[in-house]
Amino acid sequence: MAVSTRRLTFGRMLLTCAMLTGVLVAVMVLALRLGAVPFSLSDLAQNLLWLASGHPEKLSTDFRLIMVDIRLPRILLGSIVGAALSVAGASFQALLRNPLADPYVLGVSSGAALGAILALLALPALPLMTPLAAFLGATATIAAVYFLGRREGQLDSGTLLLAGIISASFLSAVIMFLMMTLASRDVRGMAFWLMGDLSASLPPGLLCILVAGFVLAAGAIFTTASDLNLLLAGEREAMHLGVEVTRVKLVVYVSASILTGLAVSVSGAIGYVGLLVPHVMRMLFGSDYRVLIPTSALGGAIAVVLADTLARTIVAPTELPVGAMTAMAGAPVFIYLLRRRLS
C-alpha cells in the first residue's frame, strides 16, 4: 500500500480522518434520502438548509415528522453506536493482544440484555430504567470477567477471553431460561433487542447523554493511544519503555466498557462491528493506535449507518434488525480484505 512507506504525522492523521468524515457525511445524506417514505433530493436539500439556517418553522410537516423526528435521530444514533462499538473493539483487541476480542465475545452484550430484562420485569413502568439497567449489566459483566480473567494477580489474555466467552454463554442461558419460564409477555421484545435494533425512537435527552458519554470515553482511550502501541509489543516491554501498564489498562478497560454499555443499552447487541471495523481500518491505515482509534470510530459509524439503511429499505416497510445486516454484509467484506492483503 502506498501509505505504508510514509511517516504517520498528526497532519496525515487529520487528513485521513477528514477523508473518512467526508465518506460518513455522504453515507448520512444517502441514508437520509432513502427510507420507507421517499423524499426528493432537492426537497431534502431545501429543508435541510432551512433547518441549518435556523428556520424550523418553514419545514413541511412531513419533513419535520419523518426526517427531524425519526430518520435523523436514528442515523445519529446508528453512527454513535457504530463508533462506540468499534472503538471498544479496537481497545479490547489491544488490551488483550488478541484479534478475536470484541464486546460481544467478552459477554458484555449478554450482560446488558440481562440487565434490561430484569428491569422490564421489576420496573416496567419507568422508561429510562431499561437502558440504565442494560448499562449496569454491561459494566457488572465486564467487572466480573475482569476479575475472573486474573491469574495470580495478573490479567491473563487467554483466561480473560475464556472468562468472557463463558460469561456470555452463561448469561444467554439465564436469559433464555427467564424468557421460557416467566408468564410475563413483555419479555419477548428482547429477542429483537438481542440481535441489534435501532428502530426505537429515543427521547432527545438520552441522545445527549449518549453523545457526551461517547466523547468522554473515546477521548480517554485516544489519550492512551501511544501507550497502546507500546502495549502491543508486550506488557513487560511496554513497562520497560515507561508505560504505566496497570493504569493504562484500567483506563482503557473502563472506558471501553462504558462505550459498550452505552451502545448496547440503546441498540441491543449489534455484532461484528467491534470485531470487523478495527481490522478493516488496520488493513487500510496501519495499526498505529493514534490513527486506529479515530478511524475506527468513523468507520464504525459509516458501517452501522450503511447497514441500518439497508435494514430499513430492502424490504420496506418491514424493518430488519440491523445486527442481521452487519453480519451478512460485514463477513464478506472482511474476507475480501483479508484475501487481498495476503496476495
Added chain:
Amino acid sequence: MQGGWQEGTLSEWPTFMRRDVVGNSARIVLLSAGALIFAGALAMEACARTGPPQAEQSAAGKSSSVRVTDEMGRGVTVPQPVRRIVSLAPSVTETLFALGLGDRVVGDTNYCDYPAEAKSKTRIGGPVDPSLETIAALHPDLVVATRSINRQSTVNSLEHLGIAVYATDPRTVEQVLSSTERLGRLIRGGGAQVEGTDKGGELTAQLRRRLGIVRDAVAGVAPKSVFFVVWQEPLITVGRNTFLADALRWAGARPALAPAQDWPNVSLEAVIRAAPEYLIFSSDDRAKALQQIAGLRNQPGWRTLAAMRANRIIVLPEAISHPSPRLVDAIEELARALYPERFGAKGAALAGTAGTRGMHAGTFAFAAVCAQASVCDFVGCDLGRGWL
C-alpha cells in the same frame, strides 16, 4: 504489525499526545475536560433545538381530545374525532372492520388479510417490526396496538413522536368483547356512555347473544379435555391465561395441559400422559392441515394418542387465534364439533375462508428473521416460536 505508517518525529504531534512531555494522568484529565466541555455544549445545543417543537406540538394540538386509560393502564390523549387509524395487528384490523370503522383505517400490517379490504390499506410492515416512518407519514389520529403481539418499544417510540397509541390486552372472551366495545366508543367519540344506536354496543350485544346460545347448549356437560396445537415443531400449546384457553372453556372444552406461560413449549410425553379426548388444530387451509395431520398419525408418540387413533381431530379456522369478534364464530364451530347432538347439526368443523396467513405467518416471518441474525441462533428463535 503489518503495513501502516511509521512513527512520526515527536515534534510533529501535538503536546497532549506526546508521552515524553505529558504524563498519563495529565493527558487524560486534559482531554476529558475538553471532551466534557464539548459534550456539554453539544448537549445543550441539541436539547435547545429539540425543546421548542415539542412544546409547539402539544400547544397546537387538535381542537378537542379525550383522555382515556388503555388496557395496559397507560393514559392516552386521543384527538377527537378519530378519522385516521393505523392498526398494528391482524386482530385489531378485524375488530375495526367488524365495528364498521374499516373506512377510517388508513394503514395496517402485512399480515392483515381479513376482511379482503384490509389488504388494500397502506402496509406499515409487520406487527413486531413496523416502519415508524410509514406510520408517521400516514398522519394517524390514533394507532391501535395489542399487547399480545406488538412490542412495548414500538408503543413507546410512537408515544415519543406525539402519536396517540391505544393498546388493547384482552385475556378472556369477555374481555375481547368489552375491548371491542370500548374501542368503538373511543373512536366514535361517545365518551364513557354506550349509546343505543352505537354500532359497537350493537355488535357486542349480538355476539353476547350468540355466546349465550352456545353456553346454554353446552350447559351441564362435563367439559371434554382437548389439546390445542398452536405449533408442531416445537410443540406449543395455549397457556391458561390466554383468550384462547378461555374460548375453549366457552365451547365446553377443557385444556388437557394449561401451564402458566402464555404460549408454552410442552413435551409430547406430557400430552400422552394427559390423554386428551380431542386434538385441535387451526388452519384456514383445511386440506393442507389434514395432510399434515395424516403425516403425524404415523409418528411415534403421536400414534399412541387415543384421540389420534380414534380420529377425534378438529380443524378450526385461524379466527380462533385472533382476539377479534370472529372468535365467536370459532367458538360456535368448536362447540358444534364437540357436541353435535346438542346443536342437532352435522357437527364436524367446516373449512374456513381461504388464505393461510394471519398471525401464524407473522410468527413464522419473525422466526425466519431471527434465524438470519448471528446472536439469536439460540435465544431468539425459541422466543419467536413462543408467540402468537
